[in-house]
Amino acid sequence: MKTLYLTIAGALLLPASAAQARFGQRDPMAAFDDADTNHDGVVSRAEFRAARVARFDRMDRNHDGAISRDDFGRLLKFRPQAGQLLDQMLAEADTNHDGRVTRGELSQAPMPLFDRADTNHDGVVDANELAAARDRLQQLKEIRR
Ligand SMILES: [Ca+2]
Ligand SMILES: [Ca+2]
Ligand SMILES: [Ca+2]
Structure with a gap:
């Protein structure tokens, strides 16, 4: 069940802080792990977007x-509170409401996780930026604890 939540969060990319607060432990930055498809060590916006659409x-x-x-019929039946969360996440990408x-809406949806990680705004997230983003997330976790 938890995996399913994370799949939803990962695919629709809730702002990391909100996802973190709700989901607790797993690393939302894992969204970057499989995104570097040309293995040049950085994740471009296009790669990040493609990885999301692939999900x-x-x-x-x-x-x-x-x-x-x-x-998500089964999930919503057993965990009604998940419905609210799902609606919220869907709403971020559901441009025609x-x-x-x-697929088209998902591919056009904003990518707040990527944008926050790309601190020098050059359109790619490199290893340093990724490490920094993980640090910020870790700090956030400790504050919330
Ligand atoms: Ca469907
Ligand atoms: Ca729609
Ligand atoms: Ca960058």
């Missing part, structure tokens, strides 16, 4: 071409 198919569990509450996030 679309996993999230669209009923294969109707969009991520919506329908894909129909309650469904299509």
Whole structure:
């Protein structure tokens, strides 16, 4: 169940602080781990975006071409509070507000996690920036503890 939450958070990229507060332990920065597809040691915006869109198919569990509450029926039944969270995350990407996030909407959605990590705004997150972002996150965790 926890894995599913993290999949939602990872794919839609809630601001890391909010995700962290709700999900507790796992590292939201893991979204960067598999994103460096050309293995040049930095993650570009395009790579980050592509990695997110690649998770679309996993999230669209009923294969109707969009991520919506329908894909999380069981989860919402047993954990109704997850519905609120899901709605909030979907809303960030659901630009036409129909309650469904299509592949196109997901690919256009903002990437706050990336933007915060790319502190020198050169469009790529390098190892130093990634390490710094992890540090900030760690500090945040300690403050909240
Ligand atoms: Ca679906
Ligand atoms: Ca939509
Ligand atoms: Ca950078």
